[in-house]
Amino acid sequence: MKNLRLKAARAAQDLSQQALADRVGVTRQTINAIEKGDYNPTINLCIAICKELGKTLDELFWE
Amino acid sequence: MKNLRLKAARAAQDLSQQALADRVGVTRQTINAIEKGDYNPTINLCIAICKELGKTLDELFWE
DNA sequence: ACAAATTGTAAAATATTCTTGACAAATTAT
């Protein structure tokens, strides 16, 4: 299932997948895969994404 | 850095590392490594641990 | 309509999580 909260939070900051990936230090495909949802990222990556988007783990990754 | 919140939450449920590992479906060493802190678990595992201990991601894995 | 940027997706290679088996140190119970 897609992670639409992540997609929305990224859009709210006007960041492309590429731009977010750069800031977080991963590739665009990794961000894409996480948003797509068929993926199980590490928590450190999740935390890095959250910090960059000004959100918490619960806000972006808790159901 | 150690994850003492996880250790405390597990103690609060009176679960050994082994018992928690069994319920979550991983090995004892994996739980040990996460509590020890020199580790970067996947978010699905973190979520499974949280659910088993009645906590949220922010409560156990957010700084 | 056209160009540029963004997104979706895939296969192969690399890095890291997680498992398995094992043993010693420390704690808890009797």
Place this chain on the structure above:
DNA sequence: ATAATTTGTCAAGAATATTTTACAATTTGT
């Protein structure tokens, strides 16, 4: 004090997250 349970740790292998390269589909800007 002894046994039983729990915890800390290590090395090698299996499983999977992430990278790299690449190309097509979609969206955005002019």
